[in-house]
Amino acid sequence: MTRVIEVPSHFDDRSFDSFAEGFKDWPPEEKLLLDARSTQWASPYGLIGILTAGQALAEARREKPLLTVPISDDVKRYWARAGFFQQAAELFELHGKVPRATTTGPSDVLLDVTPVRASEDVHSVVDKISEGASRILHGELGLEMKATLRFSMALSEACQNIVEHAGTGGWVAVQAYTFRRRLGRRVVVIAVSDAGIGFRRSLESTHAKRFGERWGDGAALEAALIQGVSRFRDPGRGQGLAFIKRFLDQWEGKISIRSGTARLAIIPPWDEDVPLTDRLPYFPGAQVQIIIPAQQAEAR
Amino acid sequence: MIQTISIGHLLREAVAAPYRNLVTRPTGAAVRTRIEETLARSNCRTAMLDFTGIELVDLSCADEVVAKLLLAARNACFFVLQGLREDHHEAIDHVLTHHRLAVAAVPPGSREPRLLGWVRSDAREAFACLCEQGPLGVGGLSGSLGWLESRSREALMELTLHRLVHPIGELYHPVPTV
Numbered sequence: 001m002t003r004v005i006e007v008p009s010h011f012d013d014r015s016f017d018s019f020a021e022g023f024k025d026w027p028p029e030e031k032l033l034l035d036a037r038s039t040q041w042a043s044p045y046g047l048i049g050i051l052t053a054g055q056a057l058a059e060a061r062r063e064k065p066l067l068t069v070p071i072s073d074d075v076k077r078y079w080a081r082a083g084f085f086q087q088a089a090e091l092f093e094l095h096g097k098v099p100r101a102t103t104t105g106p107s108d109v110l111l112d113v114t115p116v117r118a119s120e121d122v123h124s125v126v127d128k129i130s131e132g133a134s135r136i137l138h139g140e141l142g143l144e145m146k147a148t149l150r151f152s153m154a155l156s157e158a159c160q161n162i163v164e165h166a167g168t169g170g171w172v173a174v175q176a177y178t179f180r181r182r183l184g185r186r187v188v189v190i191a192v193s194d195a196g197i198g199f200r201r202s203l204e205s206t207h208a209k210r211f212g213e214r215w216g217d218g219a220a221l222e223a224a225l226i227q228g229v230s231r232f233r234d235p236g237r238g239q240g241l242a243f244i245k246r247f248l249d250q251w252e253g254k255i256s257i258r259s260g261t262a263r264l265a266i267i268p269p270w271d272e273d274v275p276l277t278d279r280l281p282y283f284p285g286a287q288v289q290i291i292i293p294a295q296q297a298e299a300r
Numbered sequence: 301m302i303q304t305i306s307i308g309h310l311l312r313e314a315v316a317a318p319y320r321n322l323v324t325r326p327t328g329a330a331v332r333t334r335i336e337e338t339l340a341r342s343n344c345r346t347a348m349l350d351f352t353g354i355e356l357v358d359l360s361c362a363d364e365v366v367a368k369l370l371l372a373a374r375n376a377c378f379f380v381l382q383g384l385r386e387d388h389h390e391a392i393d394h395v396l397t398h399h400r401l402a403v404a405a406v407p408p409g410s411r412e413p414r415l416l417g418w419v420r421s422d423a424r425e426a427f428a429c430l431c432e433q434g435p436l437g438v439g440g441l442s443g444s445l446g447w448l449e450s451r452s453r454e455a456l457m458e459l460t461l462h463r464l465v466h467p468i469g470e471l472y473h474p475v476p477t478v
Contacts, residue, residue, distance in 0.1 A: 119324040126321045126356060146387040149356055153391060156323045156358040164325070236363040239398055243359050243391075 003028065007036035011046030013256060014291050019049065027060035034067045034092070040075060044173035044191035045289045047084045047113055051171050054091030056195035056284040069096035082173060083112030103169060110136060110174040116171035120275065122159045125172060126152050133188075136176045140186055141294040143251065150247045151188070151292065157240030158192045158288050164259035164281070165231065166285060168198025183270050184294055190290040198260040198286055199224050206231050218262035218278040225257060225264055244290065251292055259286040268293075303474055304382075305343035307365070308353040308410055310334045321356040328364025335369060345377050345466075346476050352383030352408075362391040370401045378463050378475045380413065381405040392416050392424075402462045406477045413477050419462060422447075426455035427474065435471040 005022030008015035023032075034050060037040075040170045042050075050067070057065055067088060079085060080101040088094060110132045114125055134148040155174065162170035179187045198203075200220040205232050207223050208215040223229045225245070230237035241255075245266055248255055254273075256265035262278040270293070311322055314330035322328065339347055349366075357365075370379060384392070384405050396402055397416025398431070404413035404427075414430055416426055429444050430436055434445065441452040456472050459465040465472040 055417055074408075119326045120315075121321050122324050123315065123317070123321065123327070126323050126358075127319060130355065142374050147392075149387045150390070152321070152356050153358045156356075157360065158319075160324055160360060173317060235396065236399065239363065243394055 001029045002033050004033045004035050007039045009038050009040045010045035011039055013045050016049055017280050020283040026282055026284060027057060027062050031063045032065040033125050035067060037068050037071050039070045044175045044189055047082060047191040048173050051087055052193045052195045052285055054195055058091055064093055066114035067092035067094055068095060069098055082109050087113050101237060108176045113171060113173045115169055116162045117157045119163055122156055125159055126156050129155060136188055143295055154244045154290060155190055162194045165202045166194035168196040170194025183212050186294040188292045191228055193287040194285040202231050217262035218276055221257055221262055221264035254291040257288050260279045301344045302346045302348055304340050304348040304350050305335055305338055320354060322354050323358040325360045325364050328361035332365050332369055345432050347377050348380050348382055350383045357391050359391050359395055361443040362395040366392050367395045367399050367401055370403060379403055380475055380477055383408060383435050389416055404464055404475050411477055422455040423458040427459055430474040435473040437470040
C-alpha cells in the first residue's frame with residue numbers, strides 16, 4: 001500500500017508542519033508518494049525539507065519513495081534552476097517531466113540546493129556564495145559591505161552544525177525573493193536541513209539532567225539557541241548561533257530552528273510568529289531558516 | 301626574534317586546495333597544528349601570524365586558530381596578528397572576548413597595533429600608551445597617564461598576563477610588531 005503525502009501548494013516554514021504531519025510515525029512503514037503536482041511555490045526551506053524526508057527514508061532503509069513533480073512549468077523550471085531535481089533524483093523515483101536546469105545570468109538563487117556531508121562541502125559552499133552574496137546583500141538589500149562576510153560566517157556556522165552534530169549529511173540552499181505577505185520587502189533566506197539525530201539527542205548526554213522533566217525538543221532548542229550550549233565540553237563551542245543571533249538582531253532578521261517536535265524562533269518586529277512551538281508533528285533531524293530583510297531607507 | 305607565519309600558505313597546505321576562506325573547525329585545527337609545528341622548530345620569541353590574502357575568518361577558525369593558540373601558548377611565545385582586514389576583526393574579537401583572551405593586531409599599512417579581545421579599559425589605555433611612547437616602567441606610565449602607581453601596576457600586570465607586554469627589568473616593552 002502506498003501513502004500519499006501532499007506537498008503544500010505554498011510550501012515554506014509555515015506550511016511545513018502540515019507536510020510533516022503526513023508522515024505520521026517515523027519511519028513510516030508504507031511506501032510513500034510525495035505529491036507536488038499542485039505545488040505553486042516552494043521556499044528553499046520547503047525544497048530541502050523534501051530532500052531531508054527522502055534522505056531520512058533512505059537511511060531508515062525504506063522503499064524508495066515516489067515524487068510527482070509540479071504540473072506548472074514555471075514552478076518546475078524554478079526547482080530545476082535551484083538544483084532540486086538533480087539531488088531529488090538520487091532519493092526519489094521522480095514522476096513527471098523534469099526540465100533541464102539552465103543558468104542564464106544573475107539569478108535569485110544564490111546557492112543551489114547543495115549537499116553538506118563534510119567540512120570540504122562547507123568550504124565549497126562559502127567559496128561559491130561570496131560573489132553573489134555581495135551583489136544581493138549590498139546591492140539589493142542595502143546592507144553594509146561587511147554584511148557579506150557576516151552572512152558567509154552565518155552560512156558556514158549553520159552548515160558546520162550538520163557536519164558536527166547531525167551524525168549524517170544534510171542540505172543547504174540560499175535564495176533571494178520578495179516576502180510579499182509578511183513583509184513586503186526583498187529578503188535573503190538561508191535554509192539548512194539535515195536528517196540526523198536532532199538537537200535533543202545531540203545535547204541529551206550533557207544537558208538533559210539540568211532541565212529535569214522539562215527536557216525535550218523545545219528545551220534542547222532553547223539550550224542551543226538561547227543559552228549557547230554545545231554537546232562538546234570545549235569552552236569555545238556554542239558561539240556560532242550566538243553570533244548569528246547578534247547580527248540578525250542588528251538587521252531585524254529572523255532565525256528559526258525546527259527539530260523533532262518543536263520549533264524555536266527569534267522574532268523580529270515585522271513577524272508575528274511565536275517564539276516556541278512544541279508538540280508539532282515529528283520530523284527527523286533539524287531545519288534551520290535564517291531570513292535577512294532589505295533594510296528600510298531610514299535604517300540605511 | 302620575530303617569525304612571520306603566512307596563514308594563507310598554511311591554509312592551502314592544510315586543505316590541499318586554493319581556498320582563501322579560513323572556515324570550519326577541522327581546517328582551523330589543521331592550520332593551528334602547522335603553526336605549532338613551525339614554532340617548535342623555531343627559537344623565536346614572537347610569532348607574527350600573517351592573514352594577508354585570507355578572505356573570511358569564521359568563528360570556528362577564529363576559535364581553533366587564534367584562541368586555542370593563545371590558550372596553549374600562555375607561557376611560550378608572544379603572538380601578533382597582521383594583515384587582518386577590519387571586517388576580520390569581528391570574529392576574532394568575539395571568540396577572544398568569550399575566552400577572556402586578547403591579542404595585538406597590526407592593521408595593514410600601519411605599525412600601531414590594536415587590541416582584539418577582552419582586556420579592561422585601563423589595560424587597553426596602558427597598552428596604547430606603551431605603543432606610542434615605547435617601553436615604560438610603572439612610574440613612567442603613571443606620569444604619562446596621571447594615574448596612581450597601583451593603578452599602573454595593575455594594568456601592566458594584566459597586559460603581562462595576556463602576553464601583550466614583555467617585562468625586561470623595570471621596563472615593560474610592548475609586544476614587538478616589526
